[in-house]
Amino acid sequence: MRLPDDLTVLVRGWLSSNNVLIHDRDDDAGGAVLVDSSHCTHAAQTVALLRQALAGAPLGRIVNTHLHSDHCGGNAAVSEAFGGVPIDVPSGGFDAVQRWDEDALGFRPIGQRCVRFSARGRVVPGGRLRLGAREWEVIAAPGHDPDAVVLFDSAHGVLISGDALWENGFGIVFPELQGEPGFDAVAAALDAIEQLPVATVIPGHGPAFADVAGALARARARLTGYRADPDRHARHSAKVLVKYHLMEERKQPLEEVLRWAQGASLFVAIWQRVGAPLAGSPEEWAARLVDELAGSGALRVEGGVVCDA
Ligand SMILES: [Zn+2]
Numbered sequence: 200m201r202l203p204d205d206l207t208v209l210v211r212g213w214l215s216s217n218n219v220l221i222h223d224r225d226d227d228a229g230g231a232v233l234v235d236s237s238h239c240t241h242a243a244q245t246v247a248l249l250r251q252a253l254a255g256a257p258l259g260r261i262v263n264t265h266l267h268s269d270h271c272g273g274n275a276a277v278s279e280a281f282g283g284v285p286i287d288v289p290s291g292g293f294d295a296v297q298r299w300d301e302d303a304l305g306f307r308p309i310g311q312r313c314v315r316f317s318a319r320g321r322v323v324p325g326g327r328l329r330l331g332a333r334e335w336e337v338i339a340a341p342g343h344d345p346d347a348v349v350l351f352d353s354a355h356g357v358l359i360s361g362d363a364l365w366e367n368g369f370g371i372v373f374p375e376l377q378g379e380p381g382f383d384a385v386a387a388a389l390d391a392i393e394q395l396p397v398a399t400v401i402p403g404h405g406p407a408f409a410d411v412a413g414a415l416a417r418a419r420a421r422l423t424g425y426r427a428d429p430d431r432h433a434r435h436s437a438k439v440l441v442k443y444h445l446m447e448e449r450k451q452p453l454e455e456v457l458r459w460a461q462g463a464s465l466f467v468a469i470w471q472r473v474g475a476p477l478a479g480s481p482e483e484w485a486a487r488l489v490d491e492l493a494g495s496g497a498l499r500v501e502g503g504v505v506c507d508a
Pocket of ligand 1: 267270
């Protein structure tokens with residue numbers, strides 16, 4: 200769909216989140232703002248795409264919807280490339296960023312990479328942000344991530360939804376995988392979005408879309424399925440973690456994939472809960488999941504090497 204010309208969305212796929220560039224067309228808002236910076240493995244490409252989209256205009260600020268490695272992994276490189284651009288993060292993750300606590304940030308438990316950066320400020324739910332020529336409400340959107348926010352420009356009906364709402368679903372519910380409740384928070388976030396006069400959703404992954412009611416209905420149907428069978432959500436999430444790991448690595452000998460599985464404490468915890476009846480160890484379960492992912496075409500295995508498909 201066509202977006203207003205002060206918004207550029209660089210649609211990046213699944214390893215890297217979309218980049219939302221809010222231009223400062225009148226040169227009075229302190230430069231353009233980037234919402235989410237993609238994965239660190241794509242940092243050079245992200246910087247190049249941003250240079251092209253900015254066409255010489257300054258970048259004034261980076262804001263994150265949440266602190267997953269596919270959304271904030273380019274923060275360090277983008278900030279440096281554009282002259283030390285300040286980075287603002289959701290308030291719930293601010294302290295963990297400043298001390299770079301990879302456990303609290305969730306990178307270590309799933310064995311993911313993210314390049315260290317420092318935050319300048321906190322994006323506070325309930326607050327407002329002036330980004331470009333637009334005023335954005337900051338709305339808490341826990342569920343997928345307890346500290347996630349979405350940004351809503353009520354004057355134009357534009358919602359930047361991160362991983363709280365996609366055109367088809369939402370991100371896996373990490374708290375549930377850690378033994379904490381999360382499904383109610385997903386429902387509350389969807390309810391909060393439904394209350395807003397949204398005309399355009401710019402999700403964290405996939406193109407912008409206008410059918411908010413349809414997306415909410417699909418998300419709720421998925422949530423109903425997860426609630427009815429939380430183990431299905433856990434099994435699906437374990438597969439997502441394996442696939443994401445291969446997207447990061449691109450290809451890796453199977454034995455290294457299995458070593459990653461053994462060392463990723465969240466994967467091990469999911470195995471203990473739902474994988475143990477099926478496989479005697481996290482490695483054995485990871486091997487099965489690789490087979491299943493290869494069977495569905497999401498991965499390829501060639502000569503003992505697992506490749507992202
Ligand atoms: Zn996420």
